[in-house]
Amino acid sequence: MAARTARSIDLIEVRRSKVHGRGVFAQQHIPKGTRIVEYVGERVSHEEADRRYEDKDADDSHTFLFIVDSKTVIDAGVDGNDARFFNHACNPNCESVIEAKRVYIESMRDIEPGEEMTYDYQIQREDSDPPDIDDIFACRCGAPQCRGTMLWPTERPKRKKRAKKKAQATVRSRGRPGGRKAAKKKGARRR
Ligand SMILES: C[S@@+](CC[C@H](N)C(=O)[O-])C[C@H]1O[C@@H](n2cnc3c(N)ncnc32)[C@H](O)[C@@H]1O
Numbered sequence: 001m002a003a004r005t006a007r008s009i010d011l012i013e014v015r016r017s018k019v020h021g022r023g024v025f026a027q028q029h030i031p032k033g034t035r036i037v038e039y040v041g042e043r044v045s046h047e048e049a050d051r052r053y054e055d056k057d058a059d060d061s062h063t064f065l066f067i068v069d070s071k072t073v074i075d076a077g078v079d080g081n082d083a084r085f086f087n088h089a090c091n092p093n094c095e096s097v098i099e100a101k102r103v104y105i106e107s108m109r110d111i112e113p114g115e116e117m118t119y120d121y122q123i124q125r126e127d128s129d130p131p132d133i134d135d136i137f138a139c140r141c142g143a144p145q146c147r148g149t150m151l152w153p154t155e156r157p158k159r160k161k162r163a164k165k166k167a168q169a170t171v172r173s174r175g176r177p178g179g180r181k182a183a184k185k186k187g188a189r190r191r
């Protein structure tokens with residue numbers, strides 16, 4: 001497991017969350033704009049990430065993958081740290097920031113001790129997604145403005161376009177049940 005900075009050890013703790021499984025919680029007051037932790041793990045190609053999780057159940061939304069750029073994905077399932085336990089929220093108090101090909105989680109507002117810390121996963125849609133994809137990636141953040149899905153963009157592409165692209169996509173699509181490649185989170189902000 002990658003080492004955490006002394007600072008992030010003081011700032012956060014991982015424990016059970018009402019949103020999903022384990023989550024990350026503030027241990028102390030965290031001012032807006034604080035760099036909380038780096039999202040680390042094994043850096044692999046998109047093809048390798050898809051290959052690793054191609055046998056995963058198509059109804060399982062769980063992912064530790066984070067897109068760095070068109071070439072690289074971080075697999076926090078291998079050598080990951082506490083950053084992999086941040087849950088998604090539609091009205092988050094943190095954001096993911098990509099800087100010099102590294103991914104960081106930073107606070108978007110002041111956060112009080114005991115608050116769960118979240119960011120918007122913006123999991124990418126694919127042309128080959130089945131009609132029930134929003135149910136598979138249903139969001140349980142509980143925010144009044146919850147958009148109901150961890151996927152981005154919120155709107156599914158128009159049917160006509162999807163049908164055309166689907167035909168192209170089936171040729172490229174590799175392995176996973178339902179034809180979907182591995183679900184990957186995408187950074188909200190690039191610097
Ligand atoms: C990186 S893990 C986050 C930590 C996770 N709670 C755990 O215990 O492993 C990401 C997965 O947690 C689940 N998850 C995170 N936020 C969620 C939310 N708002 N609603 C539903 N499931 C969520 C999804 O399965 C997602 O792929």
Ligand SMILES: [Zn+2]
Pocket residue numbers: 089090091139140141142143145146147148149
């Ligand atoms: Zn939500």
